[in-house]
Structure formats: C-alpha cells, structure tokens
Amino acid sequence: MYRKLQNTRGPEEAFELPFEGKLCEENRWVLLANLIPGSEFEEEYAQNFSEEMGAPAKPFRMALSALIIKEKLGISDRETVEQIKENPYLQYFIGENSYRNEAPFDASMMVHFRQRIGQSLLQNINQKIVQQGRGFKSEEPNTKKSEEAERPKENRGxxxxxxxxxxxxIKYPTDVDLLNQARKTTELIIDILYKSLKGNLEKKPRTYRKNARKDYLKLAKNRKPSGKERRNAVKKQLQYIKRNLGHIEQLIEKGTSLELLSRRQYRNLLVSSEIYRQQQWMWSNNKKRIEHRIVSLTQPHIxxxxxxxxxxxxxxxxxxxxxxxxxxxxxxxxxxxxxxxxxxxxxxxxxxxxxxxxxxxxxxxxxxxxxxxxxxxxxxxxxxxxxxPLGRPPTQVSRxxxxxxxxxxxxxxxxxxxxxxxxxxxxxxxxxxxxxxxxxxxxxxxxxxINLVKLLRQFYCLFLCQFFQNIMILSRRINFSYELNNRSKAGLIM
Missing domain, CATH: 3.30.420.10 (Ribonuclease H-like superfamily/Ribonuclease H)
Incomplete structure (x- = not known):
C-alpha cells in the first residue's frame, strides 16, 4: 500500500537536529536535494502498490535518494543504510524532517527500490532534471491551425x-566450467526428488559425481590445455549431464513432482537444460558460436x-x-x-x-x-x-x-x-x-x-564567481575610502 505524504518538510533551516545549529546551505547534499523532483513522479511510482492492501511503502523521495547516495558514494547497500543512519545531511536528502539515530529502512529494501523505480521512470527523471538545470523545453504540439505556414526552425547545438x-x-565463462555448474545443479535436484521416493525405489540413481569432479579438475588445474583436451572434457561433462537429465525424467514418471523444488532450483534446472542443448549443438557441429548463448547459470540474461x-x-x-x-x-x-x-x-x-x-x-x-x-x-x-565523406579519399585535403x-x-x-x-x-x-x-x-x-554531479559543479562555479566578484567590489570600496581619507588628511594639513 502506498500513502501519498504531504510535503511538510521545510528548508534546511527547519530540519531538527539533536544539537544546536542548522544545516549548511552550501552542503552538496542540500544542493542536490533541490535538484531532484519530488512529487512529479510520485503517482507513477505509486502504481506499483495497492491503494488498500499491504503495509505502507517507503516514499518515492526516500527510494530514489537512497539509490543516488549508493551510486554517488560507490558503496554497498548495507553501507548506504549505515551512512544514512549516521549523517544528518543524508537524512535530509532522503526527505526526513528531523535527525533520527536509527536506520530508516532495512538494507534489503534497496533491491525493491531498484525493481520499483525502473529504467523508463529514471529516464524521465533524468530528462526533467536536465531540463530544469539547463532550461531545455520540449516542443509542444500546437492544436490551433495557423493560416500561415510555420517557418522552419534553424538547427542548433x-x-x-x-x-x-x-x-x-560474473566469472569469466568457459564451456567446461559452465557445464560443471549445470552438472552440480542436476545432481542437487536428483537428491531432492529422490527423498520423496526413497521408500519406493530400491537404489538411488547413479550420477558418478566423484568421477565427474575428477574429470573437471583435471582440466581446470591444467594451465595451458590443448584444444583436444578441452573438447574431450566438454564431451565428458555433456555425458554426465545427459545421464542426470534422464534420471530426473525417470523420477518424474515414477510419481515425484517438480513442486518440491524451490523457485530458484526450478529456474536453474531450466537454464541447465538449455546450457546442455547449446553446448551439445556446438560440440556436435564443432562450432564456437550460437544464438542467445548463455554464459552464466545464475544470470542467464547476460x-x-x-x-x-x-x-x-x-x-x-x-x-x-x-x-x-x-x-x-x-x-x-x-x-x-x-x-x-x-x-x-x-x-x-x-x-x-x-x-x-x-x-x-x-x-x-x-x-x-x-x-x-x-x-x-x-x-x-x-x-x-x-x-x-564516402568514396575514395581525395589526393589533396585542404587545411x-x-x-x-x-x-x-x-x-x-x-x-x-x-x-x-x-x-x-x-x-x-x-x-x-x-x-x-x-x-x-x-x-x-x-x-x-553523472548529470547531477555536473549540475552541482556548475553551481559551485557560479558561487565562486559571485564570491570573488563580491570580494573585488568590497576591495574597491575599501581602496576608495582609504584614498578619500588620505585626501582629507592632506587638505587639513595644507
């Protein structure tokens, strides 16, 4: 459930601290807080939640600001939560009204923040931030039909x-290493499925996992294996996986169910079978490429x-x-x-x-x-x-x-x-x-x-220019008053 909060937070002077004083207006997190849009994209973010069911979700401002803090500081999710807990400026940045010596959320919520704030929403936020910082205005459609034809606009920029x-x-992928991971996954699934039929089966299906591991280590410990040795190692691992997949099909036919597997184990089984299909095709056809090739068992989209x-x-x-x-x-x-x-x-x-x-x-x-x-x-x-330009390059190129x-x-x-x-x-x-x-x-x-850092750097440049300009004006006034006093003293002496 998402509850749209009222924007009750005032400026940085209104942020309540446990000690006397107030937040510095020139702090980088205070300046960045003014650049980030708050309520404009909150409705789109609230579509991820139900209006009536569930616990109240964290505000959009807190979710987006926490992700920005993690990326800007280059730290982990857990360290991000600890930094927010210890720093009043970061608590002001995420939208808190006062300093609290406790974590605003658990570190696991960072994963949910990344899932809820998708790529399309971040692109819109990025465009809005740049438009506000640089004054870009998108071309609005004109509904009124003008009698005169519009003049073509000149290209700029x-x-x-x-x-x-x-x-x-991910680890640098190799065919033998990938097949070894798929083999161990199928062996684990056989162990889980066999437990439900342990009383009905006389013997557990043989997987030859000790021999398979020896064959894998034989190639893995070889620093410079030949192409023939790699091909033979791939062939052996393919045979082990083929036998394991056959055992899994037999266990399903005898009454066990894949519902015993967790969601992750079932997904790994599907990925392992696809890895076996791709590697078997490449080995049979002596190829090194295939469409939609999987290079990671845990991240098959890479x-x-x-x-x-x-x-x-x-x-x-x-x-x-x-x-x-x-x-x-x-x-x-x-x-x-x-x-x-x-x-x-x-x-x-x-x-x-x-x-x-x-x-x-x-x-x-x-x-x-x-x-x-x-x-x-x-x-x-x-x-x-x-x-x-296209074509043959000219013999002589002008300056x-x-x-x-x-x-x-x-x-x-x-x-x-x-x-x-x-x-x-x-x-x-x-x-x-x-x-x-x-x-x-x-x-x-x-x-x-990166865009926020550039906007912040430009603000500091403008601030320094204004600061030095005020110093120059002040020094001129001091020099003028000093010369005026000298002239008045010289007049009195005369």
Whole structure:
C-alpha cells in the first residue's frame, strides 16, 4: 500500500537536529536535494502498490535518494543504510524532517527500490532534471491551425552519440566450467526428488559425481590445455549431464513432482537444460558460436558482446546507446543481445529534438554510424554528420577540412570521457545487480548521477564567481575610502 505524504518538510533551516545549529546551505547534499523532483513522479511510482492492501511503502523521495547516495558514494547497500543512519545531511536528502539515530529502512529494501523505480521512470527523471538545470523545453504540439505556414526552425547545438558495454559481475565463462555448474545443479535436484521416493525405489540413481569432479579438475588445474583436451572434457561433462537429465525424467514418471523444488532450483534446472542443448549443438557441429548463448547459470540474461578492443575483445553484459547534449548524457537503449548501434541513429536525433525543440546543427558519431541511410537522412534535414565523406579519399585535403576533422574528433572525445567517468568513478564498469531489470536500473542511475554531479559543479562555479566578484567590489570600496581619507588628511594639513 502506498500513502501519498504531504510535503511538510521545510528548508534546511527547519530540519531538527539533536544539537544546536542548522544545516549548511552550501552542503552538496542540500544542493542536490533541490535538484531532484519530488512529487512529479510520485503517482507513477505509486502504481506499483495497492491503494488498500499491504503495509505502507517507503516514499518515492526516500527510494530514489537512497539509490543516488549508493551510486554517488560507490558503496554497498548495507553501507548506504549505515551512512544514512549516521549523517544528518543524508537524512535530509532522503526527505526526513528531523535527525533520527536509527536506520530508516532495512538494507534489503534497496533491491525493491531498484525493481520499483525502473529504467523508463529514471529516464524521465533524468530528462526533467536536465531540463530544469539547463532550461531545455520540449516542443509542444500546437492544436490551433495557423493560416500561415510555420517557418522552419534553424538547427542548433551539437549531438554526440556512441555505444558501450556495461560488464556484469560474473566469472569469466568457459564451456567446461559452465557445464560443471549445470552438472552440480542436476545432481542437487536428483537428491531432492529422490527423498520423496526413497521408500519406493530400491537404489538411488547413479550420477558418478566423484568421477565427474575428477574429470573437471583435471582440466581446470591444467594451465595451458590443448584444444583436444578441452573438447574431450566438454564431451565428458555433456555425458554426465545427459545421464542426470534422464534420471530426473525417470523420477518424474515414477510419481515425484517438480513442486518440491524451490523457485530458484526450478529456474536453474531450466537454464541447465538449455546450457546442455547449446553446448551439445556446438560440440556436435564443432562450432564456437550460437544464438542467445548463455554464459552464466545464475544470470542467464547476460550475453557475450564482441567489441574487438585491446585488452577486452569480448565483454559480458548489457550494450547501451548513449547521447550527450551539452555535457549531459541520456541512455536511449539498453539491450542484452548484441546489435548494430547504427540503427539507433535516427531515434537518437529525434530524441534530441524532443529535448530541445530543434534538430542539431551537427552530429558527432563513430564511423559505424556513417551509413548511407543515416547520411541521406541528415542531408534532408540540414544536419552535418561528422567524418569524411564516402568514396575514395581525395589526393589533396585542404587545411579547412583537416581542421574540421580534428575539431570533430575533439568534440566527440567528450562522450568517451563520460564513459570513462562512469566506469572509473561510478559502477558502470561492474554492475553488481543480478536481475536484468535491476541491472538496467543501475546502469541508467549511473548516468543520472553523472548529470547531477555536473549540475552541482556548475553551481559551485557560479558561487565562486559571485564570491570573488563580491570580494573585488568590497576591495574597491575599501581602496576608495582609504584614498578619500588620505585626501582629507592632506587638505587639513595644507
């Protein structure tokens, strides 16, 4: 059940502290609290709950602020709750009216917060924050029919687009290791199902788990196994899993039920059978690739993304398309399957028009985006796409063209820096969430926090400029009064 709370919290001066004093107006958490929208998205968040049944849920402001704190500080869920418990500024940030020396919620609630605040809601919040900070106004539809034709608006601004991968927190997958995990899962399920038929069966189905583990360790301890040794190890593990799956079918035929399994065990059984099918097909056809390949038993939604970069040619996680407008980043698409990011070019440019009301003057993108379709689409709308034109390069390149190419690459480096900031400073390089929806929430939240950090930095710059300007004015007044006193004294002396 969700109860919409009245916004009774006043400014930071009204926040009740157990000791004398008040919160500092220039604190970063006080400033960030003014940037986050509170009641505008509360109705959408309240749709996750019943109006009559259930215990009262935590407010939307508390859920969103707790996720922002975790991402900005780069800490775990438990540490986030402890930090909120000890810091009055963080309690003010999550919407409390007074300081309390107790945890506002349990650490397990952070998982529910990530499930309730989905990717689409975070995208809307991110757009709203940037619109308030930079004054972007989306183009509103005009219902009145004007007699005169509307004048075409001039293109303004620069749009930067690119794609990256957010690696998940999984062990580097190998075929033998994955099959070994599937084998142990099937052995555990056989043990559970056999207990219900222990009196009706003479012997327990044989799984040869000791021999299977020896075969696995024989390859795992070998530092440089040959291709033939790997293939033989995969074949043996496939045979063990095939026998175990056959035993499970026989136990079901003899009267046991899969209802004895927990929800997680049943899911692992389905994933193990799919892993066996994929690995058996690749082994039989001597292939190393298959569609929708599973690389993790506990996170079957993760796929290998071949990037071809030095150091990490293949990454395991979600692939996302990102746009950058005046230093602010927006996540346009998140997918777990590999795809060609050039297909998102038109949708990302149209999204820019929704943000600003006009098309960009230039689009700075990688070489993969510069297809014939995208070039023709940009030409119709008067948009300049960075990069050299198609065809054979000219023998002589003018200085202006070289300058323009260098300038385009310099501008495009900004979005690469945003990826570096997300992966080095925040959690984009290692997504710790285990579910596909919570992982998408964590990824989108990273870019929201990056935008908040940029807005906060701009506020501090404006504050410093105003501070130094006031100092200059004060020093001029002091100098003027000092000269005036000297002149008056000199007049008296004369």
């Amino acid at each position: 620069k749009l930067l687009i690119d794609a990256t991968v957010a690696p998940a927190d 796929r290998p993304i071949v990037r071809g970069k030095s150091g990490s040619p293949t990454e395991f996680g979600a692939k996302l398309s990102v746009s950058c407008v005046e230093g602010y980043v927006f996540v346009e698409k998140i997918r777990w399957e590999n795809y060609n990011e050039s297909g998102d070019f038109i949708s990302q440019v149209e999204a820019y028009k929704e943000y600003t009301g006009v098309y960009p003057e230039s689009v700075h993108a990688d070489k993969i985006y510069r297809t014939r379709v995208n070039r023709a689409w940009c030409k119709e709308r008067g948009i300049r796409l960075s990069g050299s 202006e063209a070289k300058k323009q190419a260098q300038e385009d690459e310099r501008i495009r480096n900004e979005i690469e820096g945003k990826f570096g900031q997300g992966k080095r400073r925040f959690s984009l390089n290692r997504v710790m969430a285990k579910l596909h929806n919570t992982s998408e929430t964590s990824i989108t939240l990273t870019f929201l926090v």
